[in-house]
Amino acid sequence: MSAMNRKLIQTLVETISKQVEHFNKTEIECLIREFNVLVGESSIPGRAAHGLDRGRFRSILHNIFGMTDDMIMDGVCRMDGMSVLLRGTLDEKIKYCFHVFDLNGDNYISREEMFHLLKNSLIRQPTDEDPDEGIKDLVEITLKKMDHDHDGRLSFADFERAVKEENLLLEAFGNCLPDTTSIERFEQHVFREQPDQ
Numbered sequence: 359m360s361a362m363n364r365k366l367i368q369t370l371v372e373t374i375s376k377q378v379e380h381f382n383k384t385e386i387e388c389l390i391r392e393f394n395v396l397v398g399e400s401s402i403p404g405r406a407a408h409g410l411d412r413g414r415f416r417s418i419l420h421n422i423f424g425m426t427d428d429m430i431m432d433g434v435c436r437m438d439g440m441s442v443l444l445r446g447t448l449d450e451k452i453k454y455c456f457h458v459f460d461l462n463g464d465n466y467i468s469r470e471e472m473f474h475l476l477k478n479s480l481i482r483q484p485t486d487e488d489p490d491e492g493i494k495d496l497v498e499i500t501l502k503k504m505d506h507d508h509d510g511r512l513s514f515a516d517f518e519r520a521v522k523e524e525n526l527l528l529e530a531f532g533n534c535l536p537d538t539t540s541i542e543r544f545e546q547h548v549f550r551e552q553p554d555q
Contacts, residue, residue, distance in 0.1 A: 367387060367390055367391070368387075370386075370390055371383050371386045371387050371390065374386050374390075378441045379441065380441035380442075380444070380445035380446065381441055381445070384549075385548075385549055388548050388549050388550075389440065389548060392547075392548045393410075396410060396414070396418065397410055397414075416431045419431050419434060422536075422540060422543075422544055423443075423536035423537075423540045423544070424533075424536070424537065424540055425533060425534070425536070426533075427475075427478050427479050427532050427533065428478065429461065429474060429475055429478050429532070430458060430475070430478075430479070430532040430533060430534045432461075433457070433458030433459065433461065433534060434458055434534055439454055442454045443535065443536060443541075444536075444541050444544070444545065448521075448522075448525070448528075451528060451535060452517065452518050452521050452522075452528065453514070454534075454535075455517075455521075455528055455529060455534055455535065456514050456517045456518070458534045459471065459472075459475060459517075459531045459532075459534075461474065461475070465513070465514065466511040466512060466513055467511060467512040467517065467531070468511045469497055469501070469510065469511065471531075472497045472500060472501075472512075472531060473490075473493055473494065473497050475531035475532050476493050476496055476497065476500075476531060476532075477489075477490070477493050478532065479531065479532035479533070480493065480496075500530060503520065503527075504516055504517065504520035504527065504530070506519050506520070
């Protein structure tokens with residue numbers, strides 16, 4: 359690695375370390391290097407890589423973290439937060455998941471959003487029943503459990519209270535957080551000893 363690239367990375371590390379609380383400077387440097395590997399080093403010396411396109415990012419979510427639901431991956435693509443994905447507190451994860459599930463960004467999870475999220479995340483079994491009816495029933499059961507102010511939709515306060523009462527509800531509408539094994543595998547890969555380049 360050239361001295362110019364080393365200096366650029368160190369500047370990025372300093373800047374990012376002031377904004378992100380869950381990674382130390384060495385880990386931030388490792389994440390930057392992994393990002394550069396994923397996007398391909400910039401062909402112009404001294405310029406940072408442009409970024410991951412949506413398709414490549416979704417591929418990473420699928421291959422590394424096992425996420426498969428298109429609507430959930432779209433929500434994750436909207437959110438910043440590698441530190442929340444890997445090491446976030448419960449409060450950070452609640453906020454993160456709520457925003458992923460709030461498909462239209464209106465600060466509520468509506469019946470329609472719940473229906474679409476559940477329809478995409480549940481495994482369909484061949485039956486004589488209309489699967490949409492079962493999902494509608496599940497939405498009503500979910501609202502009964504989580505809608506504390508009884509307004510027919512989930513506000514952040516409703517979601518937060520329900521999750522704090524029962525942590526399993528954090529991903530009630532789909533898998534948007536990586537499992538522990540995926541996190542450990544990713545961290546072992548990214549935070550391994552970096553040879554001087």
